[in-house]
Amino acid sequence: MISPGLPISRKGLHVAPRPSERHKPSGVSGIGNRRVCFCFLALAAACAAAPLLAQAPVQTTDRARVLGKQLMCTCGCGDTAGSCSHPGAAFSGPCEVAKAKLKEVEERMSRGESDSAILQAFVQEYGESALAAPPARGFNWFAYTFPALAFAFGLALVLMILRQWRQRIVVAPASGPGVSAAMLEHARRQIERDVPED
The missing domain is CATH 1.10.8 (Helicase, Ruva Protein; domain 3)
Structure with missing residues (x-):
């Protein structure tokens, strides 16, 4: 049985048409498909951009x-x-x-x-x-001045300690009874007895 519209080869078999020979429906061309595709893409891009435009930053002076x-x-x-x-x-x-x-x-x-x-x-x-910076009155005044006061106190303390360190300490001779010659002689004899000579 032969189907109408299909070409028959020399051997009598039905052959599918080549792409260039296919029948296109009326009113639809390659240019029309491109326009539909472009419109669809433009619509999709507009829908995707709408939330971004809705969240535009607030413009302030x-x-x-x-x-x-x-x-x-x-x-x-x-x-x-x-x-x-x-x-x-x-x-x-x-x-x-x-x-x-x-x-x-x-x-x-x-x-x-x-x-x-x-x-x-x-x-x-x-x-x-x-307020980001409360006014300088009441307890806030103390909060503003405390860092400067603490710095000044610390600096004065460090200077005072450094001044004390720099002062020369005079070594006073030890006072007390001196060692007698008899005691020194006794110590030498004891050392000679305790330490053997080589």
Whole structure:
């Protein structure tokens, strides 16, 4: 039985068509396949890039970042809000707490508040622990001056010890009864008796 559409060889066998002889469906060409493939790849790239674009870093002004470096980040990193970055973590960059503080600083700046007023507002809301460098008053004053006082005390102590070491100690002759000639003679005789001569 002969199938319609397949060529027959000289020996009467059915032969598959060569690639150049195959029938292409109407409306689909090599250029059309390339366009579909390109559109699919462009769509896949756009879908892959969407999460990265959604996590774009918050743009803050230099003034807000400088002021943010005077405020502590309360996420537990121990850094300031202006320089909070979590290197090596699941994400790298400022945490949500730091972003919120910087955003609040930006909003207050846009309302025309001064730097000292913004810092005072954070102190009223969070206490003095919100500041990276607490003001020098009360116990904080002692904390600021103690290192300098300890250094001065240590330096004075070292200088005093060095001065004592450098002073010449005068060796005084031993006072007491002298050794008599009779005692020396007695000691020599005893040595001669105890030590045999060779």
